[in-house]
Amino acid sequence: MSGGFLAELREVWNRQKKNWRTVVTRQIFNRFFNELTLNYLEIYITLLGAGKVQLGAVKSASGLAQAIISPPLGIIRDRYNIRKIYLIGVGLFTFIPLIFALSPNWYWIAPAIFLSGLAMMIGSCVIICDLSLPSHDRATGKALCEGIGALPTILAPTVAAGLLTLFGGIGIGSIRKLYWIQFFARVVLFFYVYKNLTDIERINTKTDRVNIIRDFQEVFERGTSTVRWLFFQGFNMFTLTMLTTFRYPYVYEVKQGSQFIIGGIGTTMLITETIFSTIIGRIADNIGRKRAFYILMPLMAAANIALILAPSPRWLLVSGFLMGFRMIASFSYGSMTPELVPRDCLGRWRGIVGFVTGLAAIPAPIIGGYIWERFGPEWVFISITLIDLLVRLPLLYSVPETLNRKLKDG
Structure with missing residues (x-):
């Protein structure tokens, strides 16, 4: 049975276009080096002197960049060369770690995050996936990207923890060294996609x-x-931004988790994605994207509860394992996004979605910082769970299922 399933995944991979396989390959290695610093960004900002509301304000710069660039980018994508647009974004993204590594205080992080938001939107491979993947392979293809991408990345949090220990533990100087490693890796990956990606x-x-x-x-x-x-x-985007902003500060400051616990949480999240992403993706391509999300919703809520109630740092790994299902859910229902509009509207549609999610990401970390300081850190994660159950779930229920709905050619 497992052999047949793996053979089916191999067929899905082999029948896709070279451009899709190229951006997925770049994504696999890029994700590994992103993970080296991802779990320590918020801690790095606080070590540079930012309070929780200030941390939220700095993180909101990414949402501001996304909201600004998305509408014009959507129009540009529907009219101009997708390859050139993608390479501009990847090129800009390459130099962001330099700013992080050289920042003397937390004020400098805001423009770095703003530029990172611009680069991630311009260099997003999502439009390439939209145009390259057929409807019947879309959720599976996105799951393959996440599942295969998670395989080498599973080691990244442990590698980061080991490097931080080698560099002297969690501190400003140690984290800066991780950003230098990330920079050199991104230079190599830029030249890879430049050479292999075609129109x-x-x-x-x-x-x-x-x-x-x-x-x-x-x-x-x-x-x-x-x-x-x-x-x-x-x-x-509101709940995701709030979660990612305060998850690791909560683990480090409230639960007293070390770099190995932080790395362990990241690893267990990636293990979940590796094991279940293609399975859930194939389920979504067979029973529907919405039903797959309904299956995962209880696990997403359980992740936040486990984070709050963990009696010791080691129990936080349970929360990390469950949090992996949130990412899996995102490409399950995310497969619906390109299927709601005709193919010739995809660039503008992605621009509108990016604008709205960018606006939502601006207040989320600021509100989360206020909740942390006013009501207590646990209420950040309680709020996320309530929004998921009382707002997002009914909204998804009201949207028609898109499985087997083919993208129109306009």
Whole structure:
């Protein structure tokens, strides 16, 4: 049975286009080196002198960048060369670790995060996946990206913990060394995609004169349940940004977790993704994206509860294992995003989604910092759980299932 399943995944991989396999390969290695610093960013900012509200304000710079760049980027993607746009973003993304490594205080982190937000949007491979993956392989393809990508990345948190120990423990100087390693790796990966990525095939590139209002109005007219989906994605980004901003400061400051506990949480999250991502992705491609999300919702809530109630640092690993299902859920329901609009609207649609989620990401960490200081750190994660259950779940229920709905060519 397992042999047949693996053979099916191999067939899914082999029948995809070279460009998709190229960006996935880059994503696999990029994710490994991102993980070296990912778990320590918020701790690094606080070590540089930021309080919890200040930490939230700094993290909100990414949402601001996303909100600013998404609408024009959406129009540009529907009209111009996707390969060139992607390479510009990857090139900018390459130099972000330098700013982190050279920052003398937490004020400098804000522009670094702002530029990182711009680079991640411009260099996002999601539009390449939208255009390259057929509907019947979309959730599985995204799961393969996350599942295969998680395999080498499982080692990254432990490697980071070992390097920090070698560098003298958690501290400003030690974390800066991780950013230097990340920088050199990104330089190599940029040249890899530059050499291997070719022009992206697509149908009906827009060539008429730009009319911003009409261009975006067309997306809503031809799309399905677009407004409700934007609300769903907005609340998703709100809770995700709040969670990622305060998860590791909570582990480090409140639960007294060491670098090995922090690394262990990251590792268990990745183990979950590796084991279950392709399974859930295939389920989503068979029974529906929404049903797959309903299955995972209790596990996402349990992750936050386990984080709060953990009696000792070691028990935090249980929370980490359960948190991995939140990422799996994201590409399960995320497969619906390109299936709600015609193919020739994808760039603008992704721009609208990016604008809304960017706006949602701006207040989320600031509100989370206020909740932490005013009501207590546990209430950050309680709030996330309540929003998931009382807001996001009903919103998703109101959106039609998109499985077997083929993208129109316009």
